[in-house]
Amino acid sequence: GAVVSQHPSRVICKxxxxxxxxxxxxxxxxxxxxxxxxxxxxxxxxxxxxNEGSKATYEQGVEKDKFLINHASLxxxxxxxxxxxxxDSSFYICSASSVQGALIDTFGxxxxxxxx
Amino acid sequence: xxxxxxxxxxxSVQEGDSAVIKCTYSDSASNYFPWYKQELGKRPQLIIDIxxxxxxxxxxRIAVTLNxxxxxxxxxxxxxxxxxxxxxxxxxxxxxxxxxxxxxxxxRLMVKP
Numbered sequence: 001g002a003v004v005s006q007h008p009s010r011v012i013c014k015x016x017x018x019x020x021x022x023x024x025x026x027x028x029x030x031x032x033x034x035x036x037x038x039x040x041x042x043x044x045x046x047x048x049x050x051n052e053g054s055k056a057t058y059e060q061g062v063e064k065d066k067f068l069i070n071h072a073s074l075x076x077x078x079x080x081x082x083x084x085x086x087x088d089s090s091f092y093i094c095s096a097s098s099v100q101g102a103l104i105d106t107f108g109x110x111x112x113x114x115x116x
Numbered sequence: 117x118x119x120x121x122x123x124x125x126x127x128s129v130q131e132g133d134s135a136v137i138k139c140t141y142s143d144s145a146s147n148y149f150p151w152y153k154q155e156l157g158k159r160p161q162l163i164i165d166i167x168x169x170x171x172x173x174x175x176x177r178i179a180v181t182l183n184x185x186x187x188x189x190x191x192x193x194x195x196x197x198x199x200x201x202x203x204x205x206x207x208x209x210x211x212x213x214x215x216x217x218x219x220x221x222x223x224r225l226m227v228k229p
Binding site for chain 2: 034042043044045046049091093095104105107108109110112
């Protein structure tokens with residue numbers, strides 16, 4: 001079945017630094033990729049939607065200059081958390097959707113970001 | 117936009133009993149309703165889904181029902197086992213690839229042996 005690879009799985013960074021998270025669709029072309037953030041004991045909250053070759057669409061309250069999303073190809077999307085602060089510590093997870101098949105969303109394995 | 121409400125937030129059942137989780141949605145244009153199981157620190161795993169052209173779907177011990185008129189759908193797990201313990205999320209979306217999933221708040225299911 002469809003597989004989405006996400007890495008790193010865990011990252012600890014210092015406050016003020018930037019962190020890049022990659023999400024790759026391994027065996028299908030992801031027309032659309034979604035980035036979510038999940039705080040402990042909470043649901044997945046959509047941060048942004050990205051389509052290959054175009055600018056990402058951010059949800060209300062998500063700073064586009066802080067969370068940079070690049071979807072340069074049909075198999076790769078990246079999320080860069082810039083100038084990270086402790087409150088950015090969270091579980092970040094991507095999912096990919098395709099016009100092929102049943103349009104089922106396939107999730108990456110998630111990235112646990114800890115900002116110290 | 118879409119709004120998905122999920123109840124209960126926690127559910128504790130005895131092994132072998134059934135568990136039912138209910139969700140309501142607001143956007144009548146939504147036509148795809150997946151259910152995910154998420155274990156601590158891991159990705160959500162799709163366990164069953166239903167599209168708006170059917171009212172019920174079953175896969176072994178898991179079933180989902182959909183009432184389009186009332187805009188609610190439910191997950192039914194029968195003969196629960198301790199390994200069913202996890203957080204379950206319902207979600208809703210439209211049929212286009214660009215349509216995003218809107219998740220319910222989640223239900224923490226605990227199956228006591």
